[in-house]
Amino acid sequence: MMKGELARFQIFSRRALLLGAAEGALALLLAGRLGQLAIIDGERYRLRSERNRIALRPLPPPRGLILDRAGRTLAGNRLNYQARIIPEETDGLEEMLLRLVELLELDAADLAAVRRRLRRRNPRERGVIVKENLSWEQFARLNVALPGLKGVEATAGLAREYPMEGAGVHVIGYVAAPAKDELDGDPVLQLPDMRVGKSGIEKTFEPVLRGRAGVVKIEIDAHGRLVRELEREAGTPGAPVQLTIDRALQEWVTDRLGEESAAVVVLDLADGGVLAYVSNPGFDPNLFVRGISRENWNALLKDPRRPLLDKCGGGAYPPGSTVKPIVALAALHHGIVRPDEKVVCRGKYRFGDNVWHCWRHEGHGPVDVVDAIARSCDVFFYEMAQRLGIERIAAALRDFGLGRAHPLGIGDQKAGLVPDPDWAYGATGRHWQGGETLNVGIGQGALLATPLQMAVAAARLATRRLDFTPRLVHGVGGVPVPMDAEDVPSGELAAAREEHWELVEKGLRAAVAPGGTAPHAQIPRRLGRLAGKTGTAQVRRISDEDRESDRSESDRPWHERHHAWFIAHAPARGARYAVAVLIEHGGGGAAAAAPVARDILRHILENPPARPDGAGASRPVAGPARMRRRGEPA
């Protein structure tokens, strides 16, 4: 037995040592593996561990404000209360959505939008917006319920807000979610709240207004939940853009126009600033910020008054008689008419085989240049056009700013059209017909001008300076934008003599006096009177039949009626403001457009707009410091 015991022990101890050696070897293997991970591959794993825990999230910068000349907000930022859902933090996404449907009164469309967002979710983004623009009541209700809603957040972002609603939309423009081709590589555009300028100042100054995104370095856990903030780089809020627009005037003009399809440009003659730039009807840009519905969009597209069109700078119309002062000045300057020379108007003008009619069927009798402007005698200007020839008329019109775009910095400014033989040959392949010159002489034919161009023409008539240039942007980021004179075509009219200007001015004053075309457009004497010129632009050919009939313009369908023009400046001596009014299909210039221009000039003289330098402004011009405070989410 003892022998057996010894043998048993010997086998055991040999094998136990073998086992021990094997265990030791495996233990060394583990130690080596640990060492390999920690030392040899350590650097790689350290990087991965950092990557595991650190996430960079862009901070959307508050968008720069758009201010009027007095620092009043034209486009601001408001708090946008949102409900967000973070699917991975909920206990059940569907269940939570159902609860939110109840709580936030979501309809089927909202719910479909949420599901769409959930599907197209950017993985770097935290959660998905369930509903934006919550009312305060909804937001409060959500906050109260929040402790029971796992994975739901109530946040306050910033959303663009246009306090004037539709009144300034064609100047200011609007913002909307960026389209694919608008993603310019700025990562901040990937954020679901981000909007980019789609038109107007918002679009032109997009880089300035957007600012630079900040970035917050956060520690996240394995579920992407924020643990704590590590670092924050604030970024730069968008810089404010200050316009020369006077918000009060802009709104007043919009109210005055009411339902009319119209365009009004009011210019400050002292510095060229655009005080009002109203294309009516507008549309509420706030609709676009939230994403416009198909219904609303179709309504805008189908409206015959074309609310989407900027009629001030983008609508080109025959200017009608409003060009007569220019033609008159050219005629005087070129010496083809003496100041006291009279042309007899019998209502008809014969040229070649055709007969051209004066708007006044029975004729004006003998008229001199001042009468011709005041009473808008077509025959007189047929004669002037005939004497001047198309080349000199075109040059004169160009001197007054027609036929070229005035770059205000907002989108498409149309150049209009000043026809001449070169153009005719190029466009129609036919040589210039002598009769066309007559049409151009009274602002008809192929001649097209925008209300902005006519406002500039009015301003040049008022200031007698052909280098008068309109400007819309007063300052960017608190730095004034220097006035730069438009390079004016080397027109001969620049050398027009004072007495010729004086005669034209006399005609403009007479036009709004008894005996003129717009005797009721005058303003009280204490305000310094106004001088102006009516225009009635034909939309259709006037047939002989029409001339014989007694049908008045207002009996015609709206779209067949004439466009009504009025350009004016005030005070008549030492003019400070110029205005151009176009009422689409308004009928006669005197009846439809002149009263609007009169009321505007009267209003503006009684309520002078604030000075952009702050003097006399009701509120100080916003500086960057004030900006930032407004821009920060509360």
Added chain:
Amino acid sequence: MRATHSLFAPRELRLAWWQRPFRVSLLPLVAWLILGGIGTAALYSVSEASWEPYALRHLVRLGAATALLFAVVSVDLRRWLALAYPAYAAVLLLLVAVEFIGVVGKGGQRWLDLGVMHIQPSELMKVTLVLALARYFHARHVWTTQQLLTLVPPALMTLAPAALVASQPDLGTAAILVMIGVVVIFLAGARRLVFIVGFAAFLVALPVIWTNLHDYQRERVETFLDPERDPLGAGYQIIQSKIALGSAGVWGKGWLKGTQSHLKFLPEMKTDFILAAFAEEFGLMGALVVLGLYGIIIGFGLTVGLACRNHFGRLLAAGLGFAVFTYVFINVGMVTGLLPVVGVPLPLLSYGGSAMFTLAIALGLMLVVGIERERVIPRLAT
């Protein structure tokens, strides 16, 4: 050499039960306590520097397990010899009971709900299997041991619980039971050829085993072979664990400063992956210290076995040492990506009771062997 000790050493060792704890070897006991402390510290860190909910309970459990350890120590080695079969039979019955009334959890039916605690009979089986096998071979002559027929009962004793555990299904623990059985039979002195043939048979059977695995088990093995295959699914744990260990460097990120664990990138970190959480904060050095402490306990089993004068004690201590080794090796291999994730905890560090109590009993028995290493127990004594 111990082997040349006098065979006439005193057969009787008279110690009252209350005297026995004072005779235990201190080194493995200290290792036990330090490991328990490390576990508490790691769990404290994992629950965001809080005693709740794990660290305090772990500490309480450590106290209970230490008490159990001393309870084991207070029992005589011959009593353990006598208890070996009944204990084995009782645990085997529990395993059968699990089949019918077990609690389902983590993809398997492994626990018995005893009201106060859940026990996992498969864990207890690791100890009772060694006890039963040690008793069986203690009673066998060295020549009988080398007969093939003698190996049939121990093979059945090993395979029966392994089969029950495998059906839970807990293939990892079943494999460990088989390995423990094989090692004890090996130490007992069975012929080497048996093991060579057995291993060859295992290799041949491997494809059959593979096709009979559950899908999730196959996935685990596939994921182990290529963790990046499914980096957000099954491979995620291994990747995150390796990041935790690798980014820690030699000295670690400092206590309570582990980002992987605190930011919850590490899955199962309070249980199977606690070592990764601990090592992230204490570095390679921390991990090596843990390995060293287990090494002390495992090595103690071997040395006390070598020093023991009865075959029962020898097989018991070395076999239990190996059982402890399987925990450590498989867990650390799993955490470091050397082995597939099979759900083996690291006793004393991992949150959870069964492994800790199993280790308490195992270490307690090793200490008993240590106390009574001089005792000669006749082959036929029961």
